[in-house]
Amino acid sequence: MTDAASSPFDDIRRLIVSMPGPDEAAIEAVRLRDRQLTKPAGSLGRLEWIAEWLAAWQAKPLPSVDRPLVCVFAGSHGVVARGVSAYPSEVNRQMLENFAAGGAAINQICGAYGLGFKVFDLALDMPTQDFTTGAxxxxxxxxxxxxxxxxxxxxxxxxxxxxxxGIGNTTSAAAIYAALYGGAAEHWVGRGTGVDEEGLKRKVAAVEAALEHHAAHLKDPLEILRRLGGREIAAIAGAILAARQQRIPVILDGYVTTAAAAVLNAIHPSTLDHCVAGHLSAEGAHRDVLERLGKIPLLALGMRLGEGSGAALAAGLVKAAAATHRDMATFDQAGVSTSLS
Incomplete structure (x- = not known):
C-alpha cells in the first residue's frame, strides 16, 4: 500500500467529506402539499416517504421521475478459478451480448417501466487477481x-x-461483508448462481483464505474494496458518489451492489442518505447487511438474479410515488370536503 499521505484514495475521501446534504425546504414543500391531497393523512404509507426522499435529493419541491436510468456494471473475477460459481467466466461476455440483444430479464423490466438502460463492460477479458493469493x-x-x-x-x-x-461476484461481496462486519464466512456466503454443496464449501474456503491473506490490511474500507472487491463493485461505489454530487437519488440492487454501498457507509454513514434499498435479495445475508445500513427494502420478492433487476422493479414503484404526489388532486381542486362541518 502507498503511503497514506499520497494514497490514490485520498481524492475519494475528500469527495465524501464535501457531499451535499438533503434539501430541507423541498421536504417541507412535499409535506405541505401532501396534507392537501385527496386522501387521509399517511394513507399511502411509504409512498409518501418516497416522495419526500426524492424531493430531498433532487432539491425539488415537486419531485418527478422523467429520466430514470438503470446502470449495470459488469466485471470479471479471478477467484472464479477456485470453483466458486456454477458457471464459467465465459458467461460474462455471453450475458453482455444477451443484454445488447434485449433478451435478459432486466431488458424486459426496463421496457415495462419505461426505464433507460446502460451496461458497462469493465475489462471483462481481464479478470481481477484471485483475491485468495493477492489483492x-x-x-x-x-x-x-x-x-x-x-x-x-x-x-x-x-x-x-x-x-x-459478474460470475463469482457473490464470493467477492461475501468477503467484503466478512471483512467489514466480522463473523464466520459461512454467515455471509450464499449459493450465488446456484452452486451445489461442494461449490458452497469452496466459496466459504475462498472467503476464509482471503480474510487470512489480507488480515493486516482490512481496517480501511477502501483497502477492503480493492483487495477483495471487483471492478463492477468499485464502479458502483463511484456511481453512488457521483449521484450524490449531482443530486440524483439512487436505488440499490441486491447483495453485490449493496457491498459497494457498505464500503462507502463504513467510511461515513451519511454517504448513503440519498440511497434506498430496492429489494431484499434471497442471496447470502442481505437482510443482515441492510439492517446494519439502516435500509428498509422497498420490495421483497425472493429474487437473487442481479443485473439490476430488483432495483429496476423498485424504480417502477418510485415512479408511481412521484406521479401520485404530483398529479393527485388537492381537496380544493376536487371539491372534496375536509371536515364534517
Missing part, C-alpha cells in the same frame, strides 16, 4: 474504476438504479 486490484486500478463509475452517469438522469453482472 484483486491495485490502488490505481481501483480508483480509476471508481472514476469510471462516476463518469458513467453523465448525461442527465433524475433517478439512478445501480446493478451488476
Amino acid at each position: 484483486a486490484m491495485d490502488e490505481k486500478t481501483c480508483v480509476a474504476t471508481m472514476a469510471f463509475g462516476m463518469e458513467a452517469i453523465a448525461g442527465g438522469t433524475d433517478l439512478l438504479a445501480v446493478g451488476e453482472m
Whole structure:
C-alpha cells in the first residue's frame, strides 16, 4: 500500500467529506402539499416517504421521475478459478451480448417501466487477481474504476438504479461483508448462481483464505474494496458518489451492489442518505447487511438474479410515488370536503 499521505484514495475521501446534504425546504414543500391531497393523512404509507426522499435529493419541491436510468456494471473475477460459481467466466461476455440483444430479464423490466438502460463492460477479458493469493486490484486500478463509475452517469438522469453482472461476484461481496462486519464466512456466503454443496464449501474456503491473506490490511474500507472487491463493485461505489454530487437519488440492487454501498457507509454513514434499498435479495445475508445500513427494502420478492433487476422493479414503484404526489388532486381542486362541518 502507498503511503497514506499520497494514497490514490485520498481524492475519494475528500469527495465524501464535501457531499451535499438533503434539501430541507423541498421536504417541507412535499409535506405541505401532501396534507392537501385527496386522501387521509399517511394513507399511502411509504409512498409518501418516497416522495419526500426524492424531493430531498433532487432539491425539488415537486419531485418527478422523467429520466430514470438503470446502470449495470459488469466485471470479471479471478477467484472464479477456485470453483466458486456454477458457471464459467465465459458467461460474462455471453450475458453482455444477451443484454445488447434485449433478451435478459432486466431488458424486459426496463421496457415495462419505461426505464433507460446502460451496461458497462469493465475489462471483462481481464479478470481481477484471485483475491485468495493477492489483492484483486491495485490502488490505481481501483480508483480509476471508481472514476469510471462516476463518469458513467453523465448525461442527465433524475433517478439512478445501480446493478451488476459478474460470475463469482457473490464470493467477492461475501468477503467484503466478512471483512467489514466480522463473523464466520459461512454467515455471509450464499449459493450465488446456484452452486451445489461442494461449490458452497469452496466459496466459504475462498472467503476464509482471503480474510487470512489480507488480515493486516482490512481496517480501511477502501483497502477492503480493492483487495477483495471487483471492478463492477468499485464502479458502483463511484456511481453512488457521483449521484450524490449531482443530486440524483439512487436505488440499490441486491447483495453485490449493496457491498459497494457498505464500503462507502463504513467510511461515513451519511454517504448513503440519498440511497434506498430496492429489494431484499434471497442471496447470502442481505437482510443482515441492510439492517446494519439502516435500509428498509422497498420490495421483497425472493429474487437473487442481479443485473439490476430488483432495483429496476423498485424504480417502477418510485415512479408511481412521484406521479401520485404530483398529479393527485388537492381537496380544493376536487371539491372534496375536509371536515364534517
